[in-house]
Amino acid sequence: xxxxxxxxxxxxxxxxxxxxGIGMEVTLKALAESACPSEMxxxxxxxxxxxxxxxxxxxRRGAIPLANPDRLExxxxxxxxxxxxxEPSPAGGAASFQWLTRAASHALEGRARALVTAPIAKHIxxxxxxxxxxQTERLAELGGWAEASMLFTAVSPHTGWRLNTLLATTxxxxxxxxxxxxxxxxxxxxxxxxxxxxxxxQRPKLHVAGLNPHAGENGQLGQEETSWLKHxxxxxxxANPDVMLIGPLPPDTCxxxxxxxxxxxxxxxxxxxxxxxxxxxxLIPVKLLAFDQAVNTSLGLPFxxxxxxxxxxxxxxxxxxxxxxxxxxxxxxxxxxxQA
Numbered sequence: 001x002x003x004x005x006x007x008x009x010x011x012x013x014x015x016x017x018x019x020x021g022i023g024m025e026v027t028l029k030a031l032a033e034s035a036c037p038s039e040m041x042x043x044x045x046x047x048x049x050x051x052x053x054x055x056x057x058x059x060r061r062g063a064i065p066l067a068n069p070d071r072l073e074x075x076x077x078x079x080x081x082x083x084x085x086x087e088p089s090p091a092g093g094a095a096s097f098q099w100l101t102r103a104a105s106h107a108l109e110g111r112a113r114a115l116v117t118a119p120i121a122k123h124i125x126x127x128x129x130x131x132x133x134x135q136t137e138r139l140a141e142l143g144g145w146a147e148a149s150m151l152f153t154a155v156s157p158h159t160g161w162r163l164n165t166l167l168a169t170t171x172x173x174x175x176x177x178x179x180x181x182x183x184x185x186x187x188x189x190x191x192x193x194x195x196x197x198x199x200x201x202q203r204p205k206l207h208v209a210g211l212n213p214h215a216g217e218n219g220q221l222g223q224e225e226t227s228w229l230k231h232x233x234x235x236x237x238x239a240n241p242d243v244m245l246i247g248p249l250p251p252d253t254c255x256x257x258x259x260x261x262x263x264x265x266x267x268x269x270x271x272x273x274x275x276x277x278x279x280x281x282x283l284i285p286v287k288l289l290a291f292d293q294a295v296n297t298s299l300g301l302p303f304x305x306x307x308x309x310x311x312x313x314x315x316x317x318x319x320x321x322x323x324x325x326x327x328x329x330x331x332x333x334x335x336x337x338x339q340a
Contacts, residue, residue, distance in 0.1 A: 009040060012334050013112035015103035016046030019083040020092045021312030023118025024054040024180035025063075029324035030331055032065035037335045041073065043112060045103040047095065048076040050083070061320035077102060085318030088121055092126030095118045100135055104142045107303040114304040115139075115337035116330050119312045122171075133171030136298050139305055144248070147152030149192045149299040152282065152309060153333060154290035159265040162200060163290055164256050164273040165282045166193040166299075177278045178224060181211065183232045190236050192299050194243050197272040199337075204272035208233060209254040211277050213248075221265060246271070255285035262289050283309075292325035296331040304338045306330040 016022025044051065051069045060068055077099055083092040099338070100117060107115040117135050132138045140148040151166040155289060168189045169180045190206070197204035209215075211229070212222030219226045225248045237245040247254075252336060254274065261270040276282025286294050287309060298305040308326035316322055 003266055008111050009113055010041045011043050011105040011112040011281065012040055012114055012116055013043045013045060013103045014116045014331075015096075015100045015118060016044060016051070017099075017118025018088060018092050018096045018120045018124060018314075019047060019050050019079060019314045020088045020124075020317060021121070021314055022052050022317050023312070025058060025317070025320070025322045026324040026327040027118055028055055028058065028066045028069075029063065029322070030328040031067035033324065033328050035328060036110055036331060040331070040335055041164070041332075043073045043075060043106060045075045045099045045106070048074045050079060057318065058320050063320040066304075069103075073247060074101060075102060075106070086314050086316075088124045088312070090124070090128040090316055093121070093124035093126075093130065094106035097125055097128060097130045097138070099136060101142065104139055107305075108143065112292065112303075114306070114334040116327075116334050117305060117307040118327065119308060119310060121304060121312045121314070135307065136170065136296075136305075137303055139298060143157045143301045143303070145300060145302075148305075149189060151193070151297045151299055152286045152294050152306075153196075153297055154286070154294040154329070156262045156290070157293065158263055159261065161261040161266045162272075163262060163294070164193070164197055165286050166196070166273065166275055167279055167282050168275055168277045172279075174278065179213065181224070181229075181277060183228060186229070186232050186275075187236055190233075190240075190245070192270060193273045193275055194240060195278060196299060201272045203242050203244070205244040205246065205270075205274045207249055207254055207257070207271040208275045209251045209277055209281055211251075215250045224235065245318065247275075251281055255289075255299050258285060258289060292323060293329050294326065295330045297333065297337070300338065304334060306334040306337075 081091045136148050148239045150170050154163045211224045216225035218223040294309040296307040308330050
């Protein structure tokens with residue numbers, strides 16, 4: 001398809017995710033929301049016919065408002081074979097992989113200012129022959145980067161406080177986390193988190209979770225904190241005097257300050273960002289506090305990418321009940337954070 005370069009700054013490209021999931025539904029719902037940026041021109045990458053069928057089915061179920069596919073710009077990549085809602089298949093995995101790859105090319109080649117991705121299922125990608133831990137890793141490969149950083153950001157609807165949590169490690173088995181947590185990795189992730197938080201606070205405050213229960217309890221419950229993590233944090237803090245770095249904190253209390261700021265408002269002790277050392281350590285508090293508001297943000301790529309923090313929802317696909325709040329938040333965040 002032919003796209004005008006002059007439109008790039010007004011365009012977000014949206015990859016529609018697994019066609020058996022809720023990606024198309026939440027996208028059509030989110031684009032129809034009044035809070036969706038009115039000046040934004042979306043470019044959807046996926047199967048036009050599947051999107052039209054989804055629209056027709058949702059309309060019959062009374063799901064409104066909905067964006068009409070006839071009024072949307074779509075880079076049409078038809079399905080090679082039919083895929084039914086709620087019935088994941090290798091064909092759907094292959095399609096979502098191809099859609100993501102095409103969508104990323106639009107962002108890489110300057111035809112869109114940022115990329116938004118609907119959810120995929122990793123095991124379905126694997127069934128289709130694409131052995132990636134997730135979309136983030138595929139995007140890093142396409143962008144020519146060894147690794148991207150995964151940060152979750154959300155704005156409290158109660159207080160306006162922004163929750164930022166970056167994961168030092170992502171989609172790896174828990175047993176591999178201690179080996180993956182090198183001093184270089186921790187330094188790099190702290191740099192990335194601090195740079196992001198400086199967008200909102202000139203002198204940010206960061207909290208770092210410990211790896212072990214009670215942050216090791218002075219070596220009684222694990223050695224990583226005392227043997228190297230505290231020293232690495234001290235080194236980084238000395239090189240970044242504009243940042244207040246606190247930790248390593250016991251993981252079971254590290255995000256209590258987030259709960260207070262999310263529900264009752266921030267104070268002088270509220271941090272601007274959290275560094276979680278492994279996937280679930282950071283995602284459990286984020287999803288408990290901000291399941292409908294949190295946005296997965298990929299940093300360190302040649303372009304900004306955001307995604308809802310939920311999965312494919314195969315169990316509710318086609319029912320018309322999927323909530324679009326997280327997809328809307330992903331679109332809003334992509335638009336806001338990609339401003340020049």
